[in-house]
Every structure is written in structure tokens, then in C-alpha cells.
Amino acid sequence: MAPDGSSIRNVFHDYKKPILLVGCSGEGNELARLAESLLLESFPDVTDGVLEPTDNLHTAINQNEYAWPQIVVIDFSDHSSSEAAYCEIVRSLYEESGLLSIYLNVDPNEGRMPSDAKDTKTKLEDNVFVKYSDYELCIKGEGTEGESYGWEHIKWELNRLIARARLAPAIPGRKEPSSNTAYLTMGENTFFLSLSFPEISQVEPYVEEMCVDVDAMEYRADLLDCRDSRFDLIYGMQLLRKYSRPHVVRVPALPFGGQVLDDVMPICYTVRTRSQAGTYPDDEAGISKMFEILEWGLRGGVEVLDVESAWDKDKTDSLLATAKKRYATQILGSHHVVGKEVSREEAVKLFQQCAFDDRAHGAKVVLSIDSQEKERMAHESALIAASLAASEKRPVIPNVSLILGDVGQFSRIVNLPFTPVTHESLPFKAAPGQLSASEIMATRLLTKIIIPKRYAILGHNIAYSVSPQMQGAAFAATRLPHQYGMADVEDVEEFVSSDFWKASNFGGCSVTIPHKQSIMRHVDVLSDAAKAIGSVNTIVVEDEYSDDYMDRVIFGDNTDWKGIYNPLERKLGAQNDDSTDFALILGGGGTARAAAFAASKLGLKKVYYNRTPSKAADLADSFGGEVITSMDADNAGGDDRCLGDVLSDGGSVKVVISTLPAAAEFVLPQWLLSDGKNKPIVFDVNYKPYHTRLLSQAEDNGLQVVRGSEMLWEQGVGQFEAWTKRTAPYNVMKAVVLQNCVPE
16 A cells, blocks of 8 residues: 555546536537547447436436447537536536546637636636546637637546546556556657647657657646647647657657547656746745646656656645545655756666656656766766665665766766657757767667667468568667577477577567477466466576576567457447356467467356367466357257356357457358347458458457457567667558558
């Protein structure tokens, strides 16, 4: 349990209730249009999606009569005559029903709001709209422009806010890959670009070039002319994302509505005070306002929130408690030592201070030195702080270690996680001594801080594989000097006895048929997934200290299951009814085992069908579930167990996962496709051909489908992140796979 007394993290994770949109529309009828477009474009099968605000609505929601993705719209421009009643409905939905509430803040003038609506907005702004909401979307004149790009971006921003709100919480020190972990967001060789313009619109001419080299943008609220305006600061972040969207390269995926947003530039939101190398006032009033501005960052759905560790403990505790309980934002604790030196021991304590009693996801300490001889002090202090945390069994978080000024340039080269950078295209630097990402990466390579590694796909008869193009493109996008090739061998022993395997620059490999089982005896450490599934598709080579010398350790993992789990979790959610919701798994080989493992993680019951029943029985023995010998709805009095028998007690097939060869041309019985209320999602693991007979049948019957191509890039993303310890360039990898899989 954390120091704030709460073990709850992000109450909106995997959120199941309706969402609440509240505010006053202008001439563009923004609230209703946003709700309708969200449902139409992302959830077209949902009927009665917009809920009317009634007095007993919160009671019905508490009794689970309504659920996500239904939307409650309370537009006070339509309800000015019933203002008091609707204020009470908003309060009850937020406080008693716990709805995820988003304030749609329309600019009264640019939104051409009627005068009475303007008055209502002014009256209710602080005590209703802000008080009873967690997130805020700011709209100027976009609602009056029709279906313009500006309006399209507002719709996208609403999707992004909901997606971020529903993310898994970030856990300090956790290294398991997820869509929200600082181990990857602030991982090795990641960079954020420090922006220092007084107006965010001035960034636009430089964005295309800047996006190529960085993983996030630092939004320096203290440097902006509009820094004391909540509307303008949040709207400025929206503009920055809007400028970046067409040009992003290295960004991770953000799950939303069964799909992903793959064009979201992460933002590191910073309010730097005067004594901490910034400009915001640090008197009592200034610090109080600074904490309010930090809360605005949370309302805008930022990925990383920089929180200075030097200020009021009560205000800091309150901010961190709110961030932990109601947001998915990662906290970067920070401290700048300006104009004086500290000892190494003091520097270590500053890293510990920035960890905020295990509540921060990363720590950033910037020192001052008077001699280049001390240029490694920040880096060494970070290593000591991490070692102490590990010895005390506390979370080991990314430590960003820097030294101010030109004398500290080397510190930016040796600091691997989340380094602040400038860009060659910018007219000026945000801080003295800053380097560009390309300068840092080139120097790391020259100084052998980065060692070029060799990777490959291990298999036999694998000329068809897309993995070399996919992983090669990912290395290139992130400026990593690694190579990825093919190791086509008939016998795995040939590979493990080769110079490739034994070389010091061997970083790991992907493993495909027929070597996923035979490689396991050459692995030092197996992941839990690899043990359960009984095969390895990912080899990771690590150098670890042991008894004062470096030892090479071979790790074996299986990301095939993640390639199945990730797309299905986005469509199904992770909280299914394990008494009635089934996964029908077709096939009995290694991929079927990965499918069964994924289905277990999704909370689904499992039923297996294979032409060799003994192989299906092996799956049931390993992962639980039932074996059927017929896909019929009724066994007509026979002794065989059919699918209809399994479902006879009110069960339904939520997903069909076929691991059968495409050449089998398997199709589902029509009775399984005809239930309008319980149509399954159909997942075919084959990525070639793109249109299998099974998928064509599913699409012809209006079912959702997941193709093997998606599994390919999802498991590849997992491999890349395991090898590099940083986020993968999701869209780059996806694009390569589709280019090779989609028929012309």
C-alpha cells in the first residue's frame, strides 16, 4: 500500500460503465455530434448509444442496466431551464455512479455560443463542469467548420482521452511489457524534445523533421505565454498532437475500441520553476498555482507528468494520490541543482527524493559541476541509487541523470533513459549544452556505449518470412545500429554451434517452425509463458554480473500468445465471464497452445476441436477446457461431444481462434454464425493468404475478424521491446507487414 493509504490505481482501467460528456455547446452542437460520431465510427453495432439524463439514470447505471460504450450527454445549452436538476444529475453520475466524465469546453466566442449559454457556462465552469470531470477537451471554432480536419482532430482527441483513461495503470519499477510502462516509455535510447516557444503554433514548421528522431515532446508550460490559462494550455497540447500526427514515426500503440491509435505523440508535461532552471514563480503563490497547472496536465491526458520534488509535501502528496487513483499518467520526479555543487552522496539522496516513496515511475536529477572531471557524477549517482533500491527491494525506476550547461554534454551521451534533446531544425535550444538525438546516437556508437547487435529469425524453409523487413525497419526508425537476418537451418544444433550464436554481438533471435521446442534446451532462463506454452519464439541475450565477472545469459520467451491476446483484449476486454464465455480453439499444435494460454489470460473458458482428438486432449490437460469431436449444434443422440452440448447451459462462443493451415479451408457451421446477439470474433493465425476461406466466411456474415498479419506484428513488437528495452515503433512495423501481406 502506498504512503497515501490507497492501493487503488486508475479507477477507469478496463472501464465498463457509460461515459459522461458535459458542457455547453455552441452553434456547432458539439456535444451531441461528438457522441454520435464516436458511436458511429467506432461502435457502429451499438444501438441506443446516447442516454438521456434522467433523475433515475444513476440508479439504472448502478444496477448495470447501461454500460460502455453508451454515452450520457448533458448539454447545458439545451437545459438552461432545468439547470439545478441537471447539475444534480451530473453530480450523482460522477460522485455516486463513478462515471468517467469529460468536460467538453467550447470557447463561447469562437464557438458562437448563444448569450444565455455563455452565461450558464460562466456560472457553472468551476463548480460543476471542472469539479465533476476528470478530463477536458477544449474546442474553439472547429464545431462550426463542418467535417474539416480541425473537427476530425477534435473527434480523434476524444478517442485519445477515453483510450488513455482506460489504460492499465503504470506500476513503478514494473518491467513486464504493457501499453503503459515507464520501463519502455523511458527506456534505453529514448528521447524527448524540449520545446521552448512562447506560442505552441510556432512549433508547426519544424514538427515534420523533429518527429523523426524523438519519442516524446516536452510541453514546457512555464515558457508559454498562455501558462496561466487552463483552456489555452490544454488546447495547446491538442495543437501539438495535431501538428505531430501526420509525421510520427517512433510512437507506441494506444488501444481504443477494438483497434489502436498509432499516431499519438506522447507528451511530457513540465512546469519548471525559477530555482529549478525554469521561469515559473516559486514564491508561495507561484508554487500553489504550479500545482494547479500540473493538475491541468492530468486533465489533458498527458503521458508523462514532470513533478518537481522540492516543494510543499502536502500538495505533492495530494497531486500524486490523484494521479495514481484516477489517471494512467506516468510520474517523472525531478530536481535541478542550479549554481552550486553537491556531493555524490547528496546526489544519490536527490534520486531517492525524486522517487517520491515509490510513487514515481522515473526520476530525473540535473546537477551543476565546475570541472569536467566530474562529468560522470550524475550518471554514477543514478547507478548507485538504482543499486540501493534493488538491495532494499524497492522499485527500480529509470533514472535520468544530467549535468547542466556545455560542461554536461557528456552526461547526455551516457544517460540512456529518456534524454532531453534539441533538434537541428530548431532556431534555438531550450537549454545550454543540449544535443540533438542524432548527435547523441552517433556519439554513443563511436564511443561504444551502443554496441551493434546481430539478430535473426531461426527456422527452416523460411524464405517467406516478413520478420527481417519488419524488425529491420524498426531498428532503422529508432536509429539503432543493429542487423536482422535469417538463420535457415534444418537442425537447431547447427545454429547453436555456429559463430553467429557464439559471437559477443549476438543479441537474440526470433524462432519459428520447426525449432520452437528444440531451442528450449539451449536456454538458461525460461519465462512463465514459455514454460506453460512449451515453446520459445524469442531468444534474448543479456550480459549479467555474477561473482565480479560478466556472464552471458540466454533468456527464452514466447510472445506468440501476446500476438493473439492483444488484438482480442482490445475487442473483448480482459474481464469476461469464465462461466459462460468460450474460446473455440481449432488445431492442436504449438500455436494452439499459445492460443489456449491467451484465452486463459482473457478469462475465457476453452473448447478444443482438432481432427486428432488426442492432441486436443493434451491441450485440455495443460490449460483446462473441453474437447469436442463435432462442430454440430446437436449430436442427434450420439455419444460424441459436440459444440452444441458445451454451449447448452447458456454458454456462447466469444472468439474462434483457428491455428489450422489455410490450405485446410476450414469453415464454421452456419448455426454458429446466425446468432445475432452472440456472433463470435474470428481469429485466423495465418498471415498468408490475407483472405483465408474462414475469414471470408466470417466477413460475409458480418463478424469481426483478426488476421494473422496482426498477430505477426504484435508478437514482433514484443520481441523488439524485449531486445531493445524501449517502446517499439508500432506503425512502422505494422506498415511493413501489411505491405508484404495485403494482396495488390
